[in-house]
Amino acid sequence: MNIRDYGWNDFFDNEWKKCFKVGLFPGRIIADYGQIVRVMTEDGEFQVNRPITKHDKGMEIAVGDWVALQDSHENNSHEAGAHQIAFVLPRRTKFSRTAAGIELKEQIVAANVDMVFLIQSLNKDFNMRRLERYMITAWESGAIPVVILTKSDCCNNVEDKISTVYSTVPGVDVHAISCLTGEGTSDIERYLRPGKTIALLGSSGVGKSTLLNYLAGRELLKTGEIREDDDKGRHTTSHRELFLLPNGALLLDTPGMRSLSLWEADTGMEAMFGDIEELVTQCRFFDCKHMSEPGCAIREAINRGSLEDRRWESWSKLQKEMMILEGRKKMKQKIKEKQIIKLSSNNKYKEQKHQFAKEEY
Numbered sequence: 001m002n003i004r005d006y007g008w009n010d011f012f013d014n015e016w017k018k019c020f021k022v023g024l025f026p027g028r029i030i031a032d033y034g035q036i037v038r039v040m041t042e043d044g045e046f047q048v049n050r051p052i053t054k055h056d057k058g059m060e061i062a063v064g065d066w067v068a069l070q071d072s073h074e075n076n077s078h079e080a081g082a083h084q085i086a087f088v089l090p091r092r093t094k095f096s097r098t099a100a101g102i103e104l105k106e107q108i109v110a111a112n113v114d115m116v117f118l119i120q121s122l123n124k125d126f127n128m129r130r131l132e133r134y135m136i137t138a139w140e141s142g143a144i145p146v147v148i149l150t151k152s153d154c155c156n157n158v159e160d161k162i163s164t165v166y167s168t169v170p171g172v173d174v175h176a177i178s179c180l181t182g183e184g185t186s187d188i189e190r191y192l193r194p195g196k197t198i199a200l201l202g203s204s205g206v207g208k209s210t211l212l213n214y215l216a217g218r219e220l221l222k223t224g225e226i227r228e229d230d231d232k233g234r235h236t237t238s239h240r241e242l243f244l245l246p247n248g249a250l251l252l253d254t255p256g257m258r259s260l261s262l263w264e265a266d267t268g269m270e271a272m273f274g275d276i277e278e279l280v281t282q283c284r285f286f287d288c289k290h291m292s293e294p295g296c297a298i299r300e301a302i303n304r305g306s307l308e309d310r311r312w313e314s315w316s317k318l319q320k321e322m323m324i325l326e327g328r329k330k331m332k333q334k335i336k337e338k339q340i341i342k343l344s345s346n347n348k349y350k351e352q353k354h355q356f357a358k359e360e361y
C-alpha cells in the first residue's frame, strides 16, 4: 500500500521529517470504533487502541488524522493492540464541534479533509439555520464546503430550494441530486480526485451512506429507512469511516449529527456575517443593544432593507452562543490553572518535607 493513495502529501512529509524517530512509522486513521481505531500504513492495516492513559490525555485523535505508530512487540504483528499511537501529526484542516455532554470539550468530527459535502435532503430536513451552522464550522475547518441537496426525486420545487440556499450561503457550490434517479450526480463526481479527502456531513437520514455507495458503485455501507412523520433518520451509521474509491478519491462517511454546537467560529462568523460585524462597529453608542437607540447602524440597515431581519436574528443567536461558550472556556482554563498551582505547591511541600527529613537524619 502506498500511503500517498490515502492522502499523504508533501505537507505531511515535511512534518514527519521534523518529528520522526527510529521505530516509528506513519499511518492514517481510517475508522473509529471508540476504543479501537483502524490505521492504514505502508504495511497494510492495523487495529490500534485509542490512547487513554493519563500520559496520553489530551492526545485527541479522529478519523483522517495521520499518526505515528510504534510497534510495541517489535515483531510488526497485525494483531489488535500490537501497536501504539506515539503522536498525531499536525492537521491541515479539522471540522470540530463542541462535544455533547457535561464536560466542555472539542470533538473533532473529521481531520485532514480537503472538502466537506454539507448534506441536507429536499424534504422536511431542509433547514437554512442549520446550514448556517454547518457553513460556519466548514469555513473554520479550512476545508472547502459544497452544499449537496439530496432526494431531488421527492421535491417539486428544487429550483426554489436552490435559490434559498444561494441566498443563505452565497458564493458556495450547490447541487441537487437524487441517488434514486441519478439526477445531478455526475456534477458532483468532478469533486472526486485521487488522494483528496471529502467528508460527508449532515443529519441522520439525509442519504450520506446512500451517496457514498452510489459514488463507490457498490454497497459498502448499510443504509436505513427514515421516519414517515418527520423524515428524520434512525441513526443507521454509528461510526466514522474513510473509504478509498476506485477512482482514487477518499470519502469519509459519518453518523448523522443530532446538533452542531459551535466550538470555534471567528473565521466562520467573519466569512458568513462579515457585513454585520462591520455594521455593529458603526452604531453611535459602543454599548448599543440594537433595539431602538438613535444612530443604530443595524436598525438603519434593516429599515433600509439592506440587512435581512432573519440574518440579523441568526447572527445575534450565534453570537450569544459563542459568548457563553467563551465564558465556559475561560472558566475551564481558570480551574485548570488553579489545579496546576495546587499540584505544584503540593509537590513543593513534599520536596521540602523530604529535604527536612534528610537534614534531620
Ligand SMILES: Nc1nc2c(ncn2[C@@H]2O[C@H](COP(=O)(O)OP(=O)(O)OP(=O)(O)O)[C@@H](O)[C@H]2O)c(=O)[nH]1
Binding pocket: 150, 151, 152, 153, 154, 177, 178, 179, 180, 181, 203, 204, 205, 206, 207, 208, 209, 210, 211, 222, 223, 224, 225, 226, 233, 234, 235, 236, 237, 238, 254, 255, 256, 257
Ligand atoms: N427517494 C430517495 N431516497 C433516498 C435518496 N438517498 C437516500 N435515500 C433514502 O434515505 C434513507 C436514509 O439514507 P441513508 O443513506 O441511510 O442516510 P444517512 O444520512 O447515511 O443516515 P445516518 O447513517 O443515520 O446518518 C434510506 O431509506 C435511503 O434509501 C434519494 O436520492 N432519493
Ligand SMILES: [Mg+2]
Binding pocket: 208, 209, 210, 222, 223, 236, 237, 254, 255, 256
Ligand atoms: Mg449513514
Ligand SMILES: [Zn+2]
Binding pocket: 283, 284, 288, 289, 290, 291, 293, 295, 296, 297, 298, 299
Ligand atoms: Zn446598534
